[in-house]
Amino acid sequence: MKPAAFDYVRVTSIDEAIALLAKHGDEATVLAGGVSLGAMLNMRLVRPGILIDIKGIEALSAVHDAGTQLTIGVIVRQADLMVSAPAMAAVPLLAKAFPHIGHMQTRSRGTLGGSIAHADPSAELPLCLVTLDGAIELQSRAGIRTVKAREFFTGVLSTVRRPDELLTAIHWPTRSLRSGFGFDEIAQRHGDFAIVAAACHVKLTESGLINQLDVGLGGVEDRPLAFILHEFIGAKPDAALARALADHVMGLVAPTGDVKASAAYRKALVRLLVERVFQQAAASVEHAAREGVVVIPKALHDTASKAAGEVIGGHTKAAISVDLNGRTVRGSAEPRMLLSDFLRHELGCYGVRVGCEHGVCGACTVLVDGVAQRSCLQRAIEADGTSITTVEGLSPGNTMNALQEAFRRHHALQCGFCTPGILASATHFLRDNSQPTEDAVRDMLSGHICRCTGYHGIVQAILDAARPVSQ
Numbered sequence: 161m162k163p164a165a166f167d168y169v170r171v172t173s174i175d176e177a178i179a180l181l182a183k184h185g186d187e188a189t190v191l192a193g194g195v196s197l198g199a200m201l202n203m204r205l206v207r208p209g210i211l212i213d214i215k216g217i218e219a220l221s222a223v224h225d226a227g228t229q230l231t232i233g234v235i236v237r238q239a240d241l242m243v244s245a246p247a248m249a250a251v252p253l254l255a256k257a258f259p260h261i262g263h264m265q266t267r268s269r270g271t272l273g274g275s276i277a278h279a280d281p282s283a284e285l286p287l288c289l290v291t292l293d294g295a296i297e298l299q300s301r302a303g304i305r306t307v308k309a310r311e312f313f314t315g316v317l318s319t320v321r322r323p324d325e326l327l328t329a330i331h332w333p334t335r336s337l338r339s340g341f342g343f344d345e346i347a348q349r350h351g352d353f354a355i356v357a358a359a360c361h362v363k364l365t366e367s368g369l370i371n372q373l374d375v376g377l378g379g380v381e382d383r384p385l386a387f388i389l390h391e392f393i394g395a396k397p398d399a400a401l402a403r404a405l406a407d408h409v410m411g412l413v414a415p416t417g418d419v420k421a422s423a424a425y426r427k428a429l430v431r432l433l434v435e436r437v438f439q440q441a442a443a444s445v446e447h448a449a450r451e452g453v454v455v456i457p458k459a460l461h462d463t464a465s466k467a468a469g470e471v472i473g474g475h476t477k478a479a480i481s482v483d484l485n486g487r488t489v490r491g492s493a494e495p496r497m498l499l500s501d502f503l504r505h506e507l508g509c510y511g512v513r514v515g516c517e518h519g520v521c522g523a524c525t526v527l528v529d530g531v532a533q534r535s536c537l538q539r540a541i542e543a544d545g546t547s548i549t550t551v552e553g554l555s556p557g558n559t560m561n562a563l564q565e566a567f568r569r570h571h572a573l574q575c576g577f578c579t580p581g582i583l584a585s586a587t588h589f590l591r592d593n594s595q596p597t598e599d600a601v602r603d604m605l606s607g608h609i610c611r612c613t614g615y616h617g618i619v620q621a622i623l624d625a626a627r628p629v630s631q
């Protein structure tokens with residue numbers, strides 16, 4: 161399915177965004193990475209009158225380290241935060257949770273604030289935020305307010321955010337002395353939303369007894385849950401305590417059953433995961449204070465160049481210019497046109513494949529400014545001014561590059577439907593991982609579905625392409 165028509169406006173300041181939210185109220189929807197919103201638009205689960213694209217607001221990518229609290233702007237991309245070693249050292253629970261959040265190809269576009277605002281009860285970032293007792297900053301014409309994460313989420317995809325409010329920053333409490341963290345989840349497939357996810361924060365006294373204990377759960381009820389477990393203060397953090405804690409927390413929850421898992425199965429997972437994350441947290445307690453200040457060096461805001469502040473009507477064909485495979489090309493598209501359709505139907509790049517149109521199969525993956533992203537989850541208008549590489553541009557003329565040759569040698573394709581998307585992801589992946597492990601390749605491939613090959617040949621081809629010629 162394709163989205164219904166909507167107006168589109170790209171803004172570059174918070175003031176512009178909140179003025180538009182005040183003007184359009186319920187009719188307006190904020191667009192960040194579009195990784196969740198894109199799928200909902202495509203399936204017509206939402207039909208906004210106007211999309212306000214906030215990726216051009218540089219102020220929303222600011223990061224401020226105040227020692228006990230790290231404040232991160234909402235449009236910081238998940239992939240950029242995940243590779244910031246100082247940020248991960250400041251909030252170690254995030255470092256443990258990030259590998260479970262979707263796939264490389266969704267984290268490369270999904271933002272921090274988008275995940276919090278979306279409020280999926282199984283999502284990892286909201287779970288980490290409630291476990292750590294963090295907070296969310298919201299801004300509207302009425303001013304700025306800060307809401308505790310534990311009061312922010314009100315139900316499935318529901319929060320206390322008013323329609324005229326913009327999330328601007330997320331406050332993450334940083335690691336304190338003698339604290340440890342644990343995170344784990346069970347999902348059907350790596351990168352899927354969790355059936356149950358659990359997080360734990362433990363703080364010990366100087367003599368090694370529990371001083372503070374917080375456990376968070378995702379996927380269990382209609383919102384992420386946090387328990388402050390005063391009854392375990394003063395206890396020794398050993399295996400017996402882990403079991404007692406797991407039994408205790410299991411008794412506090414009332415899971416819901418759905419197509420993925422029954423309520424009873426979820427309850428059993430709560431016991432298993434709470435025991436596990438507590439042991440992880442107790443074993444990871446750090447006895448030295450955190451050093452240094454977090455600075456995320458990269459410019460994290462959007463590079464697209466569509467004129468800011470101009471509302472483009474739902475049926476207006478806007479001019480779009482992209483650097484496609486090394487050549488500047490121009491076309492036009494209504495705001496609702498997907499980048500995948502624009503590349504195929506306007507620009508003739510039939511190597512871009514369209515499968516599911518909700519971000520799961522990976523067939524439509526292309527390189528946007530060198531980064532593997534789903535072209536079915538973004539609109540062509542968002543890509544104006546960017547540089548796009550499709551399978552047609554991976555090697556000159558009719559030649560094949562080393563990766564494509566390796567795919568041929570290892571019989572890494574049969575029908576070839578999934579191959580252009582996988583090549584795009586593998587190109588990005590090999591640039592950042594020159595000597596990857598097989599596990600890392602499989603992790604990257606979890607963002608793609610191939611119905612023919614069984615993956616073995618694909619994994620071998622990517623490993624082979626990464627190997628120096630002399631080996």
Ligand SMILES: Cc1cc2nc3c(=O)[nH]c(=O)nc-3n(C[C@H](O)[C@H](O)[C@H](O)COP(=O)(O)OP(=O)(O)OC[C@H]3O[C@@H](n4cnc5c(N)ncnc54)[C@H](O)[C@@H]3O)c2cc1C
Pocket residue numbers: 189190191192193194195196197198199214234260261262263266269270271272273274275277278280282283284285325326327328351352353354518519520
């Ligand atoms: C295949 C696949 C697997 C995934 N797996 C996981 C997973 O395992 N775990 C997980 O947590 N997520 C997962 N996701 C979702 C992904 O993490 C999204 O990136 C994230 O949920 C939304 O971020 P976004 O920036 O794309 O937000 P968008 O999609 O742009 O927005 C999401 C919602 O938040 C609102 N919004 C965004 N920013 C603001 C703001 N500043 N102020 C007010 N409202 C705002 C939007 O209006 C929209 O309603 C998956 C997605 C896909 C496609």
Ligand code: FES
Pocket residue numbers: 513514515516517518519520521522523524525534535536537
């Ligand atoms: S992920 Fe885009 S078509 Fe399936």
Ligand code: FES
Pocket residue numbers: 572573574575576577578579609610611612613
């Ligand atoms: S080769 Fe046919 S879907 Fe992958």
